[in-house]
Amino acid sequence: MSENIDPNEITLFAGLSGVDYAGNPVELSNGIRVSSTYAHLFSPRLVAFDKPESSGDPHPGPWEAAKGGQGYDIHVEVEVPESIKVGPFDHLNSVWWFAALLRLKGNTSVQVPAVSSRPFNEIPGLNERPSIWPIEESDTRVAYNPAENPEITSEDLEWIETHWKHAAELAAVEDFRTALEALDGSMRIADPNLALVMLWGGLERIFPPQRAGGFRRSAYLAAYLRPPGQKRLELQKEIKDLYGTRSHAAHGGRPDDYVPTARAHEILRKVLVKVVEEGEIPSRDRLEENLFVARDSQR
Structure with missing residues (x-):
C-alpha cells in the first residue's frame, strides 16, 4: 500500500x-x-467502465488505455x-x-x-x-528563450544561495509574487496574445501605469535595466514597440509568431532578477532618479 x-x-x-x-x-x-x-x-490515460463499490475505492476492471x-x-x-x-x-x-x-x-x-x-x-x-x-x-x-543544453550550474545554485533570503521576503509582497506568477504562467499558455498580455501585466505590477502612457513606462524600464547611453535608448524603443504589440494583442490582434512574447518574457525575467538581487521593488523616486540623474559611475 x-x-x-x-x-x-x-x-x-x-x-x-x-x-x-x-x-x-x-x-x-x-x-x-x-x-x-x-x-x-x-x-x-486509462478508461474504466464500472463505478467503484464505494467512494474512494478503485474502479473495477476492465480498464482500457486511451491515446494521449x-x-x-x-x-x-x-x-x-x-x-x-x-x-x-x-x-x-x-x-x-x-x-x-x-x-x-x-x-x-x-x-x-x-x-x-x-x-x-x-x-x-x-x-x-x-x-x-x-x-x-x-x-x-x-x-521561452531556453538554453541549448539546459543544465543547472554551480553559478545557478550560488545565485539561489546568495539571494534566497531576499527572494523569500519578496514572496510575501503581492506585486512581486504576481509578477513572478505571470512570468511562470505565461509558459503554460499556447496563445502568444494571451501570454503577452499576461507578461505585460506582470511588468505593470513592478512599474505601475503612468498617465504619460507607454513612453514613460518604457523609459523607466530601460533606465532600470541599463545605464545611460545608446543601449538604453535602443532598449527603450524596443520596449515601447512591445507595448504597442501588447495593446494590439489585447484588442484582438494576432502576432505572427512568439518573438514579441519571448522578448517580453526575457525583459520581465531580467527585471525580476534585479529586484531579487536588490531585495526590493524600485520606488517611483528611484525610477525617476534613474531616468533623470546620472550617477558619477555612469557618466
Whole structure:
C-alpha cells in the first residue's frame, strides 16, 4: 500500500525534468540538497467502465488505455526539508518556488512533474510504495528563450544561495509574487496574445501605469535595466514597440509568431532578477532618479 501522508509534513524529493545536473550532490545552507538521478514519469490515460463499490475505492476492471498522456524524464532530484516554507506558500508549494527561482535565473525549461516522499533511486528497493504527487503537468509548455543544453550550474545554485533570503521576503509582497506568477504562467499558455498580455501585466505590477502612457513606462524600464547611453535608448524603443504589440494583442490582434512574447518574457525575467538581487521593488523616486540623474559611475 502507498503511505497515507501529508506532503506538507515531510521532507520532499522533487523530480526535475527539462534540465540536467552534472555536479556532485550539493547542499545549500537552508538544507535544500540538489543531486542527479533518473526516473521516468508515465502519465497514461486509462478508461474504466464500472463505478467503484464505494467512494474512494478503485474502479473495477476492465480498464482500457486511451491515446494521449505525457511522459517526463527526471534527471535532477531536489531534497526539500519539511522546515522549508516560503512566504505565503505551504511546504509543497515551496518546492514550486525553488523551481521558479531556477527558471527566473534562466533555466526556463525546468519543470517539476512529480514530488516523491522518498528519494527516487531508493524507490525500487522499498517494500511499500511511496507517495508521489504530480506538480507541474501541463499539455502546454512554452519554454521561452531556453538554453541549448539546459543544465543547472554551480553559478545557478550560488545565485539561489546568495539571494534566497531576499527572494523569500519578496514572496510575501503581492506585486512581486504576481509578477513572478505571470512570468511562470505565461509558459503554460499556447496563445502568444494571451501570454503577452499576461507578461505585460506582470511588468505593470513592478512599474505601475503612468498617465504619460507607454513612453514613460518604457523609459523607466530601460533606465532600470541599463545605464545611460545608446543601449538604453535602443532598449527603450524596443520596449515601447512591445507595448504597442501588447495593446494590439489585447484588442484582438494576432502576432505572427512568439518573438514579441519571448522578448517580453526575457525583459520581465531580467527585471525580476534585479529586484531579487536588490531585495526590493524600485520606488517611483528611484525610477525617476534613474531616468533623470546620472550617477558619477555612469557618466
